[in-house]
Amino acid sequence: MIDLHGYGPRLLEGALITIELAVLSLILAIVLGLATASAKMSRNWLLHRTGTLYTTVIRGVPDLVLMMLMFFGGQIGINMVTDWLYDRFGIDTFINVNEFVAGVITIGLIFGAYMGETFRGAFMAVESGQIEAGRAYGMSHWLVFRRIRFPQMMRHALPGLSNNWMVLLKTTALVSVIGLSDMVRVAAEASKATREPFTFMIIVAAIYLLIASVSEWGFARLQKRYNVGYGEAD
Amino acid sequence: MEALLAQLEAQLADNSIFTLQTLSYYGEGLVTTVQLVFLSLIIGLVAAVPLAIGRGSRRRWVKMPIFLYTYVFRGTPLLVQLYLIYYGVVFVEGIQESWLWVILEKPFVPALIAFTLNTAAYTTEIFHGAIKATPRGEIEAARAYGMSRALMLRRIVLPSAFRRALPAYGNEVIFMLHASAIASVVTIMDLTGAARFVYARFYAPFEAFLFVAAIYLCLTFAILYLFRYLERRLLAHLKPASG
Numbered sequence: 038m039i040d041l042h043g044y045g046p047r048l049l050e051g052a053l054i055t056i057e058l059a060v061l062s063l064i065l066a067i068v069l070g071l072a073t074a075s076a077k078m079s080r081n082w083l084l085h086r087t088g089t090l091y092t093t094v095i096r097g098v099p100d101l102v103l104m105m106l107m108f109f110g111g112q113i114g115i116n117m118v119t120d121w122l123y124d125r126f127g128i129d130t131f132i133n134v135n136e137f138v139a140g141v142i143t144i145g146l147i148f149g150a151y152m153g154e155t156f157r158g159a160f161m162a163v164e165s166g167q168i169e170a171g172r173a174y175g176m177s178h179w180l181v182f183r184r185i186r187f188p189q190m191m192r193h194a195l196p197g198l199s200n201n202w203m204v205l206l207k208t209t210a211l212v213s214v215i216g217l218s219d220m221v222r223v224a225a226e227a228s229k230a231t232r233e234p235f236t237f238m239i240i241v242a243a244i245y246l247l248i249a250s251v252s253e254w255g256f257a258r259l260q261k262r263y264n265v266g267y268g269e270a271d
Numbered sequence: 272m273e274a275l276l277a278q279l280e281a282q283l284a285d286n287s288i289f290t291l292q293t294l295s296y297y298g299e300g301l302v303t304t305v306q307l308v309f310l311s312l313i314i315g316l317v318a319a320v321p322l323a324i325g326r327g328s329r330r331r332w333v334k335m336p337i338f339l340y341t342y343v344f345r346g347t348p349l350l351v352q353l354y355l356i357y358y359g360v361v362f363v364e365g366i367q368e369s370w371l372w373v374i375l376e377k378p379f380v381p382a383l384i385a386f387t388l389n390t391a392a393y394t395t396e397i398f399h400g401a402i403k404a405t406p407r408g409e410i411e412a413a414r415a416y417g418m419s420r421a422l423m424l425r426r427i428v429l430p431s432a433f434r435r436a437l438p439a440y441g442n443e444v445i446f447m448l449h450a451s452a453i454a455s456v457v458t459i460m461d462l463t464g465a466a467r468f469v470y471a472r473f474y475a476p477f478e479a480f481l482f483v484a485a486i487y488l489c490l491t492f493a494i495l496y497l498f499r500y501l502e503r504r505l506l507a508h509l510k511p512a513s514g
Binding site: 232239 | 348349350351359449476480483491
């Protein structure tokens with residue numbers, strides 16, 4: 038049996054943090070991605086420009102640099118805001134940046150840019166005739182979005198979405214550098230303490246592969262669901 | 272050069288963070304990052320060609336190990352791979368007594384090994400996909416001319432596959448540039464390492480990281496334009512005819 042030197046439970050906790058972090062950032066990234074895609078497709082000049090700037094800058098800078106900027110700069114930035122609030126309005130507040138929340142926000146913000154590109158392509162792949170037909174039935178904009186654009190967009194977006202999720206999952210490993218006790222950090226600490234890096238790092242790698250394989254299976258099922266009516270192309 | 276430095280110093284006179292000293296850290300970091308990325312990409316590219324051909328082989332014992340390699344290296348974080356090699360290399364039997372230890376002792380080589388293995392796995396899959404997409408007719412035509420498998424691969428399959436792989440490979444190059452930031456985790460003074468140093472020294476996160484982010488952004492755009500140029504040159508025959 039593999040000897041974990043008592044690091045087993047902590048490794049498991051770390052794995053849970055990794056999963057929580059990944060799922061919460063994914064949700065944030067999807068919301069931001071939908072907003073960005075809408076902004077980039079909008080006729081409003083300012084919205085369009087803002088969306089383009091966001092996706093270009095975020096995708097041009099390494100994740101780790103953005104993460105450090107957010108983690109180290111975030112607290113100082115928030116302190117500046119609260120100081121200003123105190124000076125100006127006499128409101129005395131102090132907001133402490135929680136590492137986990139900062140991690141979710143950073144990863145969500147990074148992948149929101151990638152999701153935005155995925156969703157934009159997918160929305161444009163929905164035929165305009167379908168949308169016109171919906172409007173002709175007297176559906177409201179929101180109803181057209183919910184019943185026609187979203188379900189059909191998802192069919193085109195799923196491959197990109199699944200790809201982004203796999204990259205996002207691996208990006209969560211970077212939070213260990215900033216100080217969050219995810220499974221990579223626990224494994225790194227255990228490796229140094231026990232001088233058995235192979236044991237711990239291979240276990241962590243295996244857990245990542247397991248999560249990736251399970252989600253691959255899940256995405257294949259979703260793909261099947263959203264492809265109903267199109268048949269398998271062979 | 273002297274005059275330029277003097278002028279630069281004068282312009283930086285009232286700046287407490289961006290002195291010539293800190294700028295030289297960023298400069299050295301830039302050199303390290305470019306070396307690390309360039310070397311791993313070149314070695315990875317050379318390794319990926321035979322691996323991609325093997326990946327498409329009909330023999331199971333050739334295909335399966337390569338598939339397993341790409342699956343593992345693409346399915347786990349680069350940081351874990353880096354830790355595994357960086358911390359693991361010490362424990363290889365007898366390595367500390369051998370001549371190899373002189374170069375492996377510094378973090379640069381373990382990082383280079385990790386990056387190379389990682390990019391080779393991604394590039395193998397990119398090339399494999401491009402080779403698989405070769406039009407059937409081209410292969411049949413080569414066969415009809417009586418070409419051997421090796422000749423067909425060299426003259427027909429690989430040249431067109433490389434061209435098809437170009438856009439995806441451009442993304443991989445940018446991905447590798449961004450991934451190289453984690454080299455700073457194992458104490459390498461690359462661009463990000465320099466930014467972390469400046470941050471720690473002056474406690475100025477915005478200046479330190481925004482500056483390095485701008486450098487990365489410039490590098491990303493440079494790669495983007497290089498590949499766009501290459502695509503225009505090499506994929507000109509695929510462009511839709513325009514009036």
